[in-house]
Amino acid sequence: MKTTLKTLASVALASGVAAGALLLTGGAASAMPSDTPCTASDVRASVTPDPTGAAGQEAxxxxxxxxxxxxxxxxxxxxxxxxxxxxxxxxxxxxxxxxVTPDSTDPGQPVNLQAGHPAESRILQASAAPATFQPSVVNLSLPTGPNGDTVTVAWPANAPLKGTTAEVTAVSAS
Known part of the structure; x- marks a missing residue:
């Protein structure tokens, strides 16, 4: 009887450890960053005004x-x-x-783009500068390293560019 109980306890313990290991490694595998750069077919991009821009800037x-x-x-x-x-x-x-120039030389951290895990960048301009152009689209190469795919994205209606310079930030997780 003691031997049967010990055997059952050993099997239960081993099963619990194996199940726990599967849960831990399964979670880690789904959180691993991708080594594959995003292409235009992987990404849906949009642009919206940022109401939280820094003083003196529109974003x-x-x-x-x-x-x-x-x-x-x-x-x-x-x-x-x-x-x-x-x-x-x-x-x-x-x-x-x-x-348009980068706002920093810091490339930031890579962002793994997945369903439910979006990313973002910002275009910054001086808010006091005069309006110079009313675009309907912005064209950009995706932040995937050298030679990223180009995408064309609708620009917000009634949002003029101001001045002749703007900055763009590195991609970050949203």
Whole structure:
């Protein structure tokens, strides 16, 4: 009887340890960052005004969300090749003369983009500068390292660019 009880207790203990190990490693596996850079087909991007901009600045948030429930890719660094235009149907001369540069040399931390785990960057401009251009879209290369895919994103209606310079921040988790 004692031997049977000991055997049952040993089996129960081993099963509990194995189940606990599966739960722990399963959770860690789903939280692991992806080594795959995001492509334009992985990301849905949008831009909204940021009501919490710093004093003297207006900010616009670039929101990055996963295109699908199985999306698992990496965003890292700062969006590049940021330009503003009137959108399709307009000539190239309809583009803005705004120069966009990174706000910092710090590339930030990589962000793993998955369903339910969005990311964001910000475009910053001086709030006191005069309005210079009313874009309808912003074009940018995704923050995935060198040569990120270019996406075209609708610009918020009635939100003019101000001045001739703007800054863009590195991607961060939302």
């Amino acid at each position: 616009f948030v670039i929101h990055y969300t996963a295109a699908g429930r199985t999306t698992n890719c990496r965003l890292e660094g700062t969006p590049t090749a940021v330009t503003f235009t009137k959108g399709s149907g307009h000539s190239e001369s309809d583009g803005s003369n705004t120069t």
